[in-house]
Amino acid sequence: MAATVTAVNATLLGGVLGPVALTLVAVVLPAAVAGILPRLLRVGLVVALPLAISVLVVNLFFFPSGASVLFRIGPVTATAEGLAYAIETLVRLVAITGALVLFYLTTPIGSLVVDLERRGVSARVAFVVSASVRTVPAVIERAGQIADAQRARGLDTEGSLWRRVRGLVPLVGPVLLGSIGEVEERAMALEARGFSRPGRRSLLWAPADSDAERIARWLMVLSVPLLVVAGLTGWLA
Amino acid sequence: MIEVAVEELVHTYPGGVRALDGVTLRVEAGESVALVGQNGSGKSTLVRHLNGLLRPTSGQVLVGGADASGRRVAELAAQVGLVFQEPDRQIFAGSVRGEVEFGPRNVGLRGEALEAAVRAALEAVGLAGAESTNPYDLGASRRKLLAVASVLAMGTPVLVLDEPTTGQDRVGVARIRQVVADARAAGRTVIAVSHDLRFVADVFERVVVLRAGRVVLDAAPERAFAAENWETLRGTGLEPPMAAVIASRLGLETVATEDALVAALAARAA
Amino acid sequence: MLRLEAVSYRYAGAQAPSVVKVSLVLGPGEVVGLVGANEAGKTTTCLVAAGLAPRAMGGDLSGQVTVGGRRLADLPSGEVAAVVGIAFASAQLSGICSTVYEEVAFGPMNLGLPRNEVMARTVRALEAVAIGDLAARDPAHLSGGQRQLVVLAGLLAMEPEHLVLDEPTAHLDPVGTGLVGTAITRLAAGGASILIAEHKTDLLAAICGRVVALDHGRVVLEGAAESMLADPKLERLGVDPPTSVRLRRLAVAAGVDPGRLEVAT
DSSP states (O other), X not given: OHHHHHHHHHHHSOTTHHHHHHHIIIIIHHHHHHTOHHHHHHHHHXXXXXXXXXXHHHHHHHOTTOOSEXXXXXXXXXXXXXXXXXXXXXXXXXXXXXXXXXXXXXXXXXXXXXXXXXXXXXXXXHHHHHHHHHHHHHHHHHHHHHHHHHHTTTOOSSSOHHHHHHTTHHHHHHXXXXXXXXXXXXXXXXXXXXXXXXXXXXXXXXXXXXXXXXXXXXXXHHHHHHHHXXXXXXXXX | OOOEEEEEEEEEOTTSOEEEEEEEEEEOTTOEEEEEOOTTSSHHHHHHHHTTSSOOSEEEEEETTEESTTSOHHHXXXXXXXXXXXXXXXXXXXXXXXXXXXXXXXXXXXXXXXXXXXXXXXHHHTOTTOTTSOGGGSOHHHHHHHHHHHHHTTTOSEEEEESTTTTOOHHHHHHHHHHHHHHHHTTOEEEEEOSOHHHHHHHOSEEEEEETTEEEEEEOHHHHTSGGGHHHHHHTTOOOOHHHHHHHHTTOOOOSSXXXXXXXXXXXXX | OEEEEEEEEEOTTOSSOSEEEEEEEEOTTOEEEEEOSTTSSHHHHHHHHTTOTTTTTOOEEEEEEEETTEEGGGSOTTHHHHHEEEEOTTOOXXXXXXXXXXXXXXXHHHTTOOHHHHHHHHHHHHHHTXXXXXXXXXXXXXXXXXXXXXXXXXXXXXOOSEEEEESTTTTOOHHHHHHHHHHHHHHHHTTOEEEEEOSOHHHHHHHOSEEEEXXXXXXXXXXXXXXXXXXXXXXXXXXXXXXXXXXXXXXXXXXXXXXXXXXXO
């Protein structure tokens, strides 16, 4: 919720100062409190950098109404207006990325899924969410085990690049087949554990929800229409 | 033919689990050794050091007298063939033959030598007529035999089998026994991890018992299963084979196998 | 009462049926063993008895499977699991539980039982197979044997009236095997009926009242466990006889009085 609100607000706030302040308050501060600021920065950088670079390049050199020239490189011209626009966009990008990464890093998937189910999302949808998140690490682990088995039969994974690429062939098959086969077996195992039974499942626990959190949530939701109104009435120009 | 050894081997997994706590063990060229112990005693962890899949946290691994630490897995695989517990983790070819060819090809066999190795391996596990069968059309236990064949064909001087008889029926177990017997006859060093003490007693000349990452007993089956060691065995969740128990109750000298028990009884009656 | 009546089943895409005219009756409190060579039809029989074949996997079924007089095929999806539980040899987990505790509680949760009941059953099941110390571990990082015990506990927690176990001790050491045997005996004492397919005839000798032998998809032998497991035909069917039977035969073959062995066991 916080992530969505931050993202939306970032878009609504004009200028540069607004989004920067928002980022500091809604992203950097909580991250620092949670002790994950370095991790946040690392992941955020990986996620946002490619996009940031393209935003910068495109706007700096190709901004349509750019007039005040900063410098030239060959056929392309960098303009001050372009730079300004690029920076505005970048700070929004940072705010949005930061918010999303913060969400990803601080929400244990288990809590998310249980909460979803508690609020009425069907068990099957909840399962799909859970399973999808757990699938990637599971497949990676399986691929590792398969690689081990093939290396034990002499497959060279440490030689030249060409050898290593060729070495992928005996890995792909078992990984794919194994994953597909496992899906089938898993479906039967779930069936055998009563997963397809109609009616609600009982849930063992629910993530704690304090009053403070609920108030904070409402404030955040309200902030969005407030900003829209403010923007429309020219307050934030 | 080569020997393998580990010295003061310690292995701690990333999660902090100390699976091996200072194991020193030497297996001579041509010896046949069974590693036994409860689930989680470190048996599988230990054998994975022999071909470099796992590297020691501390301690040394010697294969053929040379330190294994600088050598790649693919290189060690030519000397130490390891058959995994889960055949489905390695099977990738569309045919039995393709699967069995993979290993020997990787270690450099070609032409007539390759053919001969593949044929012999398939014979040994009873898959001789099934060259073009898709491995997934074989049942799970025959796929396991296929995995054994694919390592056998590599002709490695050391053969390591991880739980080879699990899930096998009578015929399958007989084949595994024959595979080990043939390997021994050819002078290969054979190491197996197993829960099946009857299989162990019948087929191996040395039993090493592991518990919580340490060696607690290392002897020939007749001595390992003697009454004086039962407490040690039970402490690791193992029961001595029935034959040994009966021999003790009848006041006979310790035997490890059922054949030996009956022979001892016959001798006494005579 | 779980009953298979002249059941034949052919997997989707297979040329020939994997089991042919198999009839089997499982009464309350009974533990019935299923033996035979690999690919003789043990797993198929288990899948049919648990209602997974053909419902979850296609294929053709003839004959019928009934539970307490009702046909399994007529039961609504999800209801079957409440009545017949099955554990596969491959020890497949749910895939979405991050602790063993949750994994074992998964079944009861699906049954919609009150929270206290779910928790009580989970604890009982963990204790039945002595894996209480694994409760907080991630099931994906357990050894094959530990996973097998977790899956079994998950099944025990559902307290089904009928239980079908396909090689439940495949990856277990003797201690684990013993635990499973004790848990099964206790369940049967509580009135559940259990079908167990296994190679370990020593285990079957200890816990089964009756044993059924399959060969190429057909029932070829059945009867009281003790006499069945001593039947000389079993070896030809690819089944290893129990230790006591083996020893007796060895003794006789060596001209030694088997009675002397019996005294010591």
